[in-house]
Amino acid sequence: MRSDTIVLLGVNHKKTPLAVREKLALTGGYEEPLERLRQIKGLNGYFLLSTCNRVEILFTCQQPEAMRIEVLDLLFAGKVTREEVRDSIYSYENEEAVQHLFMVSSSLDSMIVGESQILGQLKEAFRHASEQKTSCQVINKLLHKSFSVAKRVRTETQIGASAVSISYAAVELGRKIFGDLRGKRVMLVGAGEMAELAAEHLVGQGAADMIVANRTLERAMKLADRFNGRAVGLDELVEQLVNVDIIISSTGASDLILFKKEVSGAMRKRRGQPLFFIDIAVPRDLDPEINKLDNVFLYDIDDLNNVVEMNREQRDKEAVKARRIVEEESLKFNRWIDSQELTPTIKELRQTVDAICRTELARTLPRLNGISKKEQKSIERMASAIAGKILHNPMQYLKTDHPCVDQGERIAQVRSLFKLHEENCTLSQKSQTRDDE
Amino acid sequence: MSYLLFQISFACYLLATAAYFYFFFKQDSLLRRIARGGFFVAAGLHTIYILVRYFEAGHTPITSIHETVSFFAWSIACCYLSFRWRYTVKNFGTFASLMVFILMLIASLASREIVPLPPNLQSWLLPVHASISIVGDAFLALAAIGGGMYLLQERELKQKRFGFLFSRLPSLEALDKLNNHCISIGFPLMTLGMVTGYIWARQIWGGQDWHWDSKIVWSMITWLLYAGLMHQRFVMGWRGRRASLMTIVAFCAVLLTFWFLLVGGHK
Known part of the structure; x- marks a missing residue:
């Protein structure tokens, strides 16, 4: 079987x-x-x-x-x-x-x-x-x-x-803009695995606060819980620009959700503190013109891929x-x-017992003086017969179906009873020579 | 003796600059250690050179073109080392050492002759006014170098090219801090230098009419530019690109003032 x-x-x-x-x-x-x-x-x-x-x-x-x-x-x-x-x-x-x-x-x-x-x-x-x-x-x-x-x-x-990742790129760029990400505040706009991962990486680098903005507040609250952050509605997005440093956007919106004019207004209130936008969404969420503002840096998914390309070789x-x-x-x-299968287990079991027989015979036969070749043969035969008899029941137990113990289990039992370990199956050759010595 | 000292420190600056540049391309930390060591030794020798020259000339060596430019280079080296000790800005040494090296080159080309001090310059205010002004200018020079690096890095970030310079230049934040730091030290020193200059002028000229020569006009313009920058920076929240551009423009005015000073001489 x-x-x-x-x-x-x-x-x-x-x-x-x-x-x-x-x-x-x-x-x-x-x-x-x-x-x-x-x-x-x-x-x-x-x-x-x-x-x-x-x-x-x-x-x-x-x-x-x-x-x-x-x-x-x-x-x-x-x-x-x-x-x-x-x-x-x-x-x-x-x-x-x-x-x-x-x-x-x-x-x-x-x-x-x-x-x-x-x-x-x-x-x-x-x-x-x-x-x-x-x-x-x-x-x-x-x-x-x-x-x-x-x-x-x-x-x-x-x-x-x-990591070959957008998150990695986001962190790398963030470092070139802010030097140190510790204490920087992150806003996640919309949800998606990539955006969440990027956010997670930024938090891992020490980014402090997390604000989650989403169309449905419920989803936002769920995510915010995960990051120990705050949830806000999507309509508060522009107001929140004053409070955050890094914005990761990945909404499913079909149109742009944030424009240059709005960001430029926020920049005045921020007194020029840099803003770092990451737009992972396809189609894009953020107006590409935003990048033209002073101290504002906007990257879409293709730009991030360029950063990732930078150390492709290493990766x-x-x-x-x-x-x-x-x-x-x-x-x-x-x-x-393989070692858990029936045939190798039986083979191994045989080998182990045969090895024991041979060792014991090699030890005993030289001590018996004056026995003929024929007598020697019959002693050898007896030894292997004893071994065979002892192995009969375990072999039977392995081979025939059992009502309550399945085969895998039985193989494992026999293997542990006879100390047939994983290594033994690959090293059986070696152990055999060791036994011979 | 003093000539030899100058030559050796010049050679050390050359070595440090070369090592810094090689490091900039190769990013091998052994080269950086060589560069740092070389730069440190060069600055030390340079200090000894200025002291020796002081005793040889019998007055503070900031009068001839050679002396002034060499003192300027020494100030930049010392200012760089002074805040290197506090915080590091990635690869800033490469640019700073280049600036020092160029100034040393100019100084080595100028006449090294010791000219006796004209009587109207013999005053305790000479070392005070000149050294304060030059050290102030040194900080402004570093601010301008930082500004240049900021513009380069900002261009990389805005154009999304992420090439050779992107990985080698420090973060924008670090450069902006550097700018802030250097200007807030350099500007007060510059102001102090101008005040001492004014006091000195009053001493010499007494009640005579004020001499409006080009050097004084330009130093006023320079001061106004920096004052404007300080105002915009600390009151209006200017930073980044605009502040860096302004720092570079204002430093050009510093260099012009310097030029008029060296060509026109002090009256």
């Missing part, structure tokens, strides 16, 4: 337009979909992740083909058509699934490569899965490993420091390094997975 397949289904910002992603996102929290997935009998363990940029469904099962359809139908039926789901979703199995998850956790798959938010989201999602006991041994191990991979990437590369190097780490760790994990 084959062991379980790891299957990963998902959509992300790269392949799927926002309009579809929005429909697929699990907006109602994790509890309800996790509970619903219990209905599917073939799933051994499963895990869900949903953020604004991606939805990932990870599960282990015996029949990946059938399960894939069932899971998708259960989660997304009624939201989008089957065709749409089929077109937008990607599906990975085993090695590929592991690698993809590691890429996600170490933020190499993010819209803003190197941002750290995803790790928190992943941990949160995993907390739900383990609270509701929907994950299994393999998924547990996989998720824990993905956290440590992310940590390794973060400490061994500079990918987080010089590419870091990304290569990070990808190497991910690959390395995926290989290690796959080795572990």
Whole structure:
């Protein structure tokens, strides 16, 4: 019997337009979909992740083909058509699934490569899965490993420091304008992941106050809570220009929301204190003419990309390094997975016991004086017969289905009983030679 | 002896300037250390040179063209070091050392002969008036250098090019602070220099008519320009581009006054 397949289904910002992603996102929290997935009998363990940029469904099962359809139908039926789901979703199995998850956790798959938010989201999602006991041994191990991979990437590369990001550009420009961002006040106009991230980065650099302006006050208040800031309505925007230094705008408005004349009025009240505008919105929110005012600096998304371009070379190097780490760790994990399968376990068990027999025979036979070749052969045969008898029941336990302990569990039990550890499977050759000595 | 001192300090300034420029391109911190060390040694030797010259000439060496320009260079070097000690402005040394070097070059080309002091300049007010004015001018020179750097950096930021200069020039805020700092020291010193000059003139001329020569007219214009800048800056909240432009324009007036002083001599 084959062991379980790891299957990963998902959509992300790269392949799927926002309009579809929005429909697929699990907006109602994790509890309800996790509970619903219990209905599917073939799933051994499963895990869900949903953020604004991606939805990932990870599960282990015996029949990946059938399960894939069932899971998708259960989660997304009624939201989008089957065709749409089929077109937008990607599906990975085993090695590929592991690698993809590691890429996600170490933020190499993010819209803003190197941002750290995803790790928190992943941990949160995993907390739900383990609270509701929907994950299994393999998924547990996989998720824990993905956290440590992310940590390794973060400490061994500079990918987080010089993140390929609008936020990074915003901070860099802010530094050239204000010197020090400490104590600077930030206003977030509209909401969106990129704007929030940029704001978060600025706050991380010491920016003090945060004002959130939004069309709907409720959303503004929610965001303001997250940053310990204040919420204001969009109609107060011009008045607030006097109180802030950095404005990040990303509303969905189809027209400009702020004009040169209004900013120039605010600049008089500010007595020339510099203002730094970041316009992430497409189409733009801020009148490009604003940049012509003295002590006012306006950048739209293309300008910020130019800043990011500046150290692309350095970043590419870091990304290569990070990808190497991910690959390395995926290989290690796959080795572990392999070791958890039936055949290698049986083989290893045999090898271990054979090694013991050989050691003991090598120790005993030379001490027995004057025994013939034939007698020697029969002693050897006896030793391996004892070993075989002792191994019979454990082997049987491994091979035959058990009503209450599943195979993965049984393999793990036997491995720990006989001390067959992860390293053993790769180092079995080495340990064998050590035993021979 | 004094000639040798001057030459060595000149050579050190040259070394420091070259190292600062090389550092500006390469951004290698070893070069910066060399540049800083070289500049510091040069300024020290320069100080000794001025002291030696004082004893050789028997009066404060701020009378001939060589002496005045060299003293101006020395003041800029010292002013730069004085606030370098308090806070750093990225790559400011590159521009300041260039200015010092150019002045030293001019000083080295001028006649080094020691001319005896004309009787009307023999007064205790000579060192007071001249050194205060020149040190004040040195701060204004640094303000102008900062202003120039501000305009360069602001252009990078406004045109969104983010090229070579963008990463090498300091932040606008740092340059604006520098401008603020230098002008608020330089302007009072300049004013004090003018007051002592007035007292001195009254001493010499007594009740005679006031001599309106071009130097005095230009120093009045310069003072008015800086006074206007101070007013705009601290009362009207001028800053950034306009303040930097104004600083540079006003410093041009300082240089013109200097020119008239050197050409016309003191009467």
